[in-house]
Amino acid sequence: MWRRVSSLTQFVSPTKSSSILNQPAYTLKIWESFTTQLPNLEKGGISFKDRIPFITFVLGGPGSGKGTQCEKIVETFGFKHLSAGDLLRQEIASESEYGSMILNTIKDGRIVPSEVTIKLIQKEMESSDNKKFLIDGFPRCEENRVAFEQIIGAEPNIVLFFDCPAEEMVKRVLNRNQGRVDDNMDTIKKRLEVFEELNLPVVNYYAEKGKLHKICALGTEDEIFEQVWPVFAACKLIQ
Ligand SMILES: Nc1ncnc2c1ncn2[C@@H]1O[C@H](COP(=O)(O)OP(=O)(O)OP(=O)(O)O)[C@@H](O)[C@H]1O
Ligand SMILES: O=c1ccn([C@@H]2O[C@H](COP(=O)(O)O)[C@@H](O)[C@H]2O)c(=O)[nH]1
Numbered sequence: 521m522w523r524r525v526s527s528l529t530q531f532v533s534p535t536k537s538s539s540i541l542n543q544p545a546y547t548l549k550i551w552e553s554f555t556t557q558l559p560n561l562e563k564g565g566i567s568f569k570d571r572i573p574f575i576t577f578v579l580g581g582p583g584s585g586k587g588t589q590c591e592k593i594v595e596t597f598g599f600k601h602l603s604a605g606d607l608l609r610q611e612i613a614s615e616s617e618y619g620s621m622i623l624n625t626i627k628d629g630r631i632v633p634s635e636v637t638i639k640l641i642q643k644e645m646e647s648s649d650n651k652k653f654l655i656d657g658f659p660r661c662e663e664n665r666v667a668f669e670q671i672i673g674a675e676p677n678i679v680l681f682f683d684c685p686a687e688e689m690v691k692r693v694l695n696r697n698q699g700r701v702d703d704n705m706d707t708i709k710k711r712l713e714v715f716e717e718l719n720l721p722v723v724n725y726y727a728e729k730g731k732l733h734k735i736c737a738l739g740t741e742d743e744i745f746e747q748v749w750p751v752f753a754a755c756k757l758i759q
């Protein structure tokens with residue numbers, strides 16, 4: 521049975537977190553630029569060419585194993601994997617207009633403005649032939665969640681939450697060795713603070729809606745997937 525998710529106090533400094541979470545407002549220019557480009561905003565939704573999408577949000581702290589398990593879900597159940605973090609890193613690599621803002625935000629462990637991230641997710645969803653989406657690492661906060669519902673006009677069918685002790689997440693991130701700018705102790709502490717203060721309320725929101733599937737993220741990758749498999753098998757998704 522689901523219980524509300526408790527805190528990561530050992531890694532979260534209460535004095536520091538408020539300054540991180542009270543992030544400066546993003547410029548109006550960015551907001552306007554992205555909101556005016558959203559094609560279906562007035563209609564309150566995204567066009568899926570008459571297909572009803574099946575949306576899974578994949579949540580969990582930094583290094584909890586979301587990406588690793590998403591690969592297995594894709595192989596077994598044929599989803600389209602959309603990692604919000606990967607989409608943002610691609611934006612940085614493409615040297616787009618917002619690349620440096622995104623880079624600085626990720627280095628600080630803060631959250632990129634909803635309109636930027638949702639625009640990237642929306643583009644991938646609209647151009648995909650697949651209607652089953654695994655949206656990994658999003659929504660990061662209540663504001664992300666509400667903006668997604670308004671802009672995309674859809675709610676997730678299910679939400680996976682990889683529940684992992686902070687010590688294990690820190691260990692995994694520091695051993696990841698993929699050259700990520702946020703895989704260092706300073707940024708990890710900030711990411712854990714943001715996770716606790718902003719992401720856990722989203723997890724609890726979906727728990728209360730009865731959509732949350734909490735997975736114990738300790739054990740081997742295969743042991744964890746043994747908990748994930750029945751969630752999707754029960755949905756009887758046709759490939
Ligand atoms: N069950 C596991 N046991 C040990 N290590 C694991 C396990 N699952 C994943 N890892 C490793 O931990 C690291 C983090 O995993 P992964 O990138 O999947 O996490 P994530 O939740 O996507 O993290 P982030 O939010 O930072 O993107 C990777 O190096 C991965 O190989
Ligand atoms: O919806 C999102 C997803 C990610 N970010 C930023 O990217 C980093 C890395 O994300 P991962 O999911 O761990 O790959 C995250 O710490 C945020 O800074 C975001 O802002 N919004």
Ligand SMILES: [Mg+2]
Pocket residue numbers: 586587603605657
């Ligand atoms: Mg990841």
